[in-house]
Amino acid sequence: MPHLHDKTPFLLRRFARRLPHTAVAAALLVSLAACGGSKKEPDATPATTTPVPTASASASASPSETATVMAPLTGLAVSSEVTSRPFAVMINNLAPARPQSGLTQADTVWELLAEGGITRLVAIFQSKDFTDPIGPVRSIRPYFIQVGEFYSGVLVHAGASNDAFAILRGQHKEDLDEITNAGAFFWRDKTRKAPHNVYTSLEKLRAGAAKRKYSDTASVPALSFSSAPDLTGAAPAAEVNIKFTLNNYKVSYTYDAAKGLYARFINGKPHTDKNNDEQLTAVNLVVLSAKHHSYDDVGRLEIDLNSGGEAVLFQQGKAIACQWERKDGDVVRLMKDGKELPFLPGVTYYHVVPDSPSMAGHLTYQ
Numbered sequence: 001m002p003h004l005h006d007k008t009p010f011l012l013r014r015f016a017r018r019l020p021h022t023a024v025a026a027a028l029l030v031s032l033a034a035c036g037g038s039k040k041e042p043d044a045t046p047a048t049t050t051p052v053p054t055a056s057a058s059a060s061a062s063p064s065e066t067a068t069v070m071a072p073l074t075g076l077a078v079s080s081e082v083t084s085r086p087f088a089v090m091i092n093n094l095a096p097a098r099p100q101s102g103l104t105q106a107d108t109v110w111e112l113l114a115e116g117g118i119t120r121l122v123a124i125f126q127s128k129d130f131t132d133p134i135g136p137v138r139s140i141r142p143y144f145i146q147v148g149e150f151y152s153g154v155l156v157h158a159g160a161s162n163d164a165f166a167i168l169r170g171q172h173k174e175d176l177d178e179i180t181n182a183g184a185f186f187w188r189d190k191t192r193k194a195p196h197n198v199y200t201s202l203e204k205l206r207a208g209a210a211k212r213k214y215s216d217t218a219s220v221p222a223l224s225f226s227s228a229p230d231l232t233g234a235a236p237a238a239e240v241n242i243k244f245t246l247n248n249y250k251v252s253y254t255y256d257a258a259k260g261l262y263a264r265f266i267n268g269k270p271h272t273d274k275n276n277d278e279q280l281t282a283v284n285l286v287v288l289s290a291k292h293h294s295y296d297d298v299g300r301l302e303i304d305l306n307s308g309g310e311a312v313l314f315q316q317g318k319a320i321a322c323q324w325e326r327k328d329g330d331v332v333r334l335m336k337d338g339k340e341l342p343f344l345p346g347v348t349y350y351h352v353v354p355d356s357p358s359m360a361g362h363l364t365y366q
Contacts, residue, residue: 073108073151073223074107076345085218086125086126089122092138093121106123108124109348113301140175145173150221153218157176176209181212182212223343227344229341237318288311290355310359
């Protein structure tokens, strides 16, 4: 069970205040203050003005002459403004937890290290409605809290590390925890062994958030999108291989030019969604190099998502070497030659790897 002792304070910000519904529409022209709840509003960053794409959230799309509204986190055309508050769900990524459920419905997915060299996923759900299960849900860490707050998300988890629990309770974060405050909005799947058996759904999460009187709308960051990014000088990257720390855990992607998608593999096997047997795919892949520090015998980590560093953006079978940065109150942004790199419309997967010994020690592509 979590304890209330915070050994490593983190300066995580409160959630952004609820904005009017028109805020999301305005985000098509200018960047809004990103989530994270900083009391100081960040400098506005103009969003790239591009034709609004159509098609599913899993693929890059063609411009639409009639669409006027796009989903904030994917840049894909939607029938009406998306103002619903995102849910940031901690997804178990151990082998017994795979295949997971619901990941093909996420707008954005982050993969970060937990203890012992394993990774955990933070799936951000906002623009799509679905009734299928989400999970298995797992415990939260301080830097996972930070990722969820990039998007003003309600934090969804099953337990927490001591430090994360202290932050959640001490700073009154808006979360749904299967163990301490929202058990009725999760269930245990009897076909899987604990702790790989905690599930929820959008319907239950919305009910849980309403029960706790959390806002059901929120501002989210205005991201830059372009259906025709400048890939001049980009290196070929039809195959992408990512190693976090363990030799027996490797993530890879293969680019399908016909579909415009990167298909995800773990240890050479397709990574699929149990709900529909579909392989996980993304239009944009991001690999970020960040400082990692292990501070106890268990291997608990501090991951620096503030200071910036080396990054690579993968799009359309190409790799763009760049830098990542994050201003106070904003999301992570990718920069090259002083300009922000736009995403292709569609799903984006982020991967945060240690900055030691080097990016090349964790990432290869060809």
